[in-house]
Amino acid sequence: MAHDAEDLSFLFFAPTRIVYGVNSAADVAVELRNLGCDKAVIVTDQSLYDNTDLVKKIEKTLGTMCVGVYSDVPSDSGLHVVNRGYAFARDLGATGVVSVGGGSVIDTAKGIAILLKEGGQLEDYQGFRTLTRKVAAHVCLPTTAGTGSEVTHIAVIKDSDKRQKLVLGDHHIIPDVAILDPVLTAGLPPGLTAATGMDALSHAVEAITSSQREPITDALGLHAIRLIGEWLPLAVKNGGDLSARGHMLVAATLAGAAFSNAQAGLAHAIAHTVGARHGVHHGLAKAVAMPYVMRFNNSHVAAEQAAIAEALGVDTRDMEVEQAGLAAADAVARLSTGLGLPATLKDVGVPGNDLEACAQVALSDGAITYNGKPVFDASQVLSVLSNAWTGDSTPRSR
Numbered sequence: 001m002a003h004d005a006e007d008l009s010f011l012f013f014a015p016t017r018i019v020y021g022v023n024s025a026a027d028v029a030v031e032l033r034n035l036g037c038d039k040a041v042i043v044t045d046q047s048l049y050d051n052t053d054l055v056k057k058i059e060k061t062l063g064t065m066c067v068g069v070y071s072d073v074p075s076d077s078g079l080h081v082v083n084r085g086y087a088f089a090r091d092l093g094a095t096g097v098v099s100v101g102g103g104s105v106i107d108t109a110k111g112i113a114i115l116l117k118e119g120g121q122l123e124d125y126q127g128f129r130t131l132t133r134k135v136a137a138h139v140c141l142p143t144t145a146g147t148g149s150e151v152t153h154i155a156v157i158k159d160s161d162k163r164q165k166l167v168l169g170d171h172h173i174i175p176d177v178a179i180l181d182p183v184l185t186a187g188l189p190p191g192l193t194a195a196t197g198m199d200a201l202s203h204a205v206e207a208i209t210s211s212q213r214e215p216i217t218d219a220l221g222l223h224a225i226r227l228i229g230e231w232l233p234l235a236v237k238n239g240g241d242l243s244a245r246g247h248m249l250v251a252a253t254l255a256g257a258a259f260s261n262a263q264a265g266l267a268h269a270i271a272h273t274v275g276a277r278h279g280v281h282h283g284l285a286k287a288v289a290m291p292y293v294m295r296f297n298n299s300h301v302a303a304e305q306a307a308i309a310e311a312l313g314v315d316t317r318d319m320e321v322e323q324a325g326l327a328a329a330d331a332v333a334r335l336s337t338g339l340g341l342p343a344t345l346k347d348v349g350v351p352g353n354d355l356e357a358c359a360q361v362a363l364s365d366g367a368i369t370y371n372g373k374p375v376f377d378a379s380q381v382l383s384v385l386s387n388a389w390t391g392d393s394t395p396r397s398r
């Protein structure tokens with residue numbers, strides 16, 4: 001796994017201030033004030049607000065700096081959710097956002113932060129590099145260890161009318177501060193812990209195998225994979241294990257910084273598609289798709305995938321590089337099913353008669369551009385989807 005330093009050219013950007021520690025959520029007021037913001041809305045989801053005291057504690061810590069709580073964010077946020085949240089924040093005179101939640105909440109807050117600065121509707125800013133200046137202040141407190149959205153330049157928002165996920169990508173939307181407090185993730189149930197953890201793993205895997213990979217993102221991605229292989233099973237087994245939760249939060253952030261710079265790949269394109277068309281949870285879709293995408297990619301990125309196998313604890317010393325690359329796909333599949341997650345697209349509710357349409361939509365998803373193996377034809381995507389649907393895992397490492 002090497003780079004030709006003479007031909008290599010890259011730009012790495014990870015400006016988020018990261019505050020880590022058990023009970024570090026208590027720092028939220030100081031961090032917000034340091035950004036020059038004294039009026040913010042909290043963006044969160046209803047169940048976190050109603051069923052836990054996490055958000056209320058943060059609200060209390062912020063005191064008068066919190067001018068309102070927007071808790072209407074569903075697990076799969078949409079355009080109208082962002083536009084409504086903006087109107088709510090604007091009418092209260094907010095100049096910043098504090099997001100408390102998973103990827104959907106943080107991405108919604110990114111959208112609101114854009115509109116607080118620029119006005120208009122989120123639809124006006126879809127696509128890549130549409131902004132010319134930094135958006136409103138944003139402090140985020142992730143309650144899942146998965147999306148890495150706390151450090152990425154991407155927001156994914158559902159456009160229900162088009163049954164597609166809208167991707168916004170701009171360095172101006174990278175959150176200012178990420179507060180990583182393991183206590184905030186301790187209540188996440190085992191199934192969601194597993195699925196979101198596999199999302200983090202996919203970010204690392206896709207960064208390492210992306211056509212935009214470079215040494216810094218390699219380093220971040222490989223360490224994220226080591227941490228996830230070791231700690232995710234423990235976090236799923238015992239949610240109250242703050243050490244496991246803490247390592248997973250760090251891993252998700254490392255993987256987020258990796259893929260925010262190196263970009264993602266085909267597994268993302270598939271997850272966006274089956275998420276928008278069939279409501280499949282993002283992390284679950286990744287967990288299912290990843291081994292099949294890795295087998296498909298192996299002809300182009302075997303050495304990178306061999307390094308992933310090693311990071312997951314596979315002894316690759318007696319293997320040819322192609323075999324070691326495929327062993328990484330098997331190791332990911334083993335990790336996923338060992339966590340109790342389903343193994344096929346059929347199992348997660350994707351109807352077999354929609355695979356062709358899914359292949360077409362996935363091909364048009366921006367994430368596919370940087371896949372380690374060039375994807376230019378829907379039939380290539382369809383072959384991966386078909387294998388992932390039936391559970392056909394050929395070729396295998398052994």
Ligand SMILES: [Fe+2]
Binds near residue numbers: 199268
């Ligand atoms: Fe993701």
